[in-house]
Amino acid sequence: MSYAAYPILLTPGPLTTSDRTKQAMMKDWGSWDSDFNQITARLREQILRIVHGEDSHVCVPLQGSGTFSVEAAIGTIVARHGHVLVPSNGAYCQRIAKICKYLGRKCTIIEYTEDKQVLAADVEQALVKDPSISHVALVHCETGAGVLNPLDEIAQVVAHHGKGLIVDAMSSFGAIDIDARKTPFDAVIAASGKCIEGVPGMGFVIIKRSTLEKCEGNSHSLALDLYDQWVYMEKTTQWRFTPPTHVVAALDAALQQYWEEGGLDARGGRYRRNCHALIEGMAQIGLKSYVDPAIQAPIIVTFLAPNHPNYDFKTFYAEVKKHGYILYPGKLTTIDTFRVGCMGHFGDAGIPGAVNAIKETLKAMGIPAHA
Ligand SMILES: *Cc1c(COP(=O)(O)O)cnc(C)c1O
Secondary structure, rough: HEEEEEOOOOOOOOOOOHHHHOOOOOOOOOOHHHHHHHHHHHHHHHHHHHOOOOOOOEEEEEEHHHHHHHHHHHHHOOOOOOOEEEEEOHHHHHHHHHHHHHHOOOOOOOOEOOOOOOOOOHHHHHHHHHHOOOOOEOOEOOOOOOOOOOHHHHHHHHHHOOOOOEEEHHHOOOOOOOOOOOOOOEEEEEOOOOOOOOOOOOEEEEEEHHHHHHOOOOOOOOOOOOOHHHHHHHOOOOOOOOHHHHHHHHHHHHHHHHHHOEEEEHHHHHHHHHHHHHHHHHOOOOOOEOOHHEEEOEEEEEEEEOOOOOOOOOHHHHHHHOOOOOEEEEEEEEOOOOEEOOOOOOOOHHHHHHHHHHHHHHHHHHOOOOO
């Protein structure tokens, strides 16, 4: 089966990768081998460059899915008696709160509904009210509903109060600008299989060097101790424990393509075009997006499910898949939705093709447009 015959993933990761990225996984690497360790060094340097953090931050890669890196960052950076403020407008914010609970880090939540942005003024108010808060943990693009949170505004407030900021930028890193020279942060967390369009299997945390230097002994976990991972990597150029070699090689290839495409502006531009074409196309077949376009991130779009007795997500999903597109279930608790991703290596025909597949599927299910 040729790669081209696989369905296109319109999901928030894993996502569709290029043939070149897949081909990069056809070689086995030894973890001690200097050629492999040069790849690791190159990755770390390039990832820092994406956020202009070369002078102030370091990049610590970690095995595992993105959540492993989020958990590692909180465990490494927040002292055991620390206190984390989590402004929450969705599932990934809730996951951070859950991590804090598991790790025994005190946590205070500011609750929003999933269609709202986090507001810097609310963060400020919470910091004023409770000076024991040591860190704010913010999700940049809340992939649950697809809302973009105002990172820079919040970062300025947090810095003004002398608190730490940990950013889950998993689904925005590489496509939406984050500039370490202008936006103060302690840590930005992302992963291989999102906007950089590598394959899943590793994350990375960009940490302010002066912060990380003080983090020895914070972590409750050996495998998730980013301080230890950093010190070892600096000393030996190697990963502490078995690296996901094929994932690293694929990410290296994906980064080469990222720069060839034109870096952040080009990647973000492509996703914005996809997002726009998607929302427009779906509106034409009567499907409404859930998030106000003013706060919609160009990463993933939540659509209201058709209000019709013939609709059920499983059948809808299976039919759209037959047309060559993989959709994603909704993650909202109160209303029936589904999600369509804007990220991944697929051509300009991808989104119109998906809209057409959805249109044909609804017709076959006997669901009229504007149901
Ligand atoms: C994908 C994602 C994660 C990580 O999820 P994993 O399933 O562990 O890869 C974390 N936060 C956000 C905002 C994400 O989009």
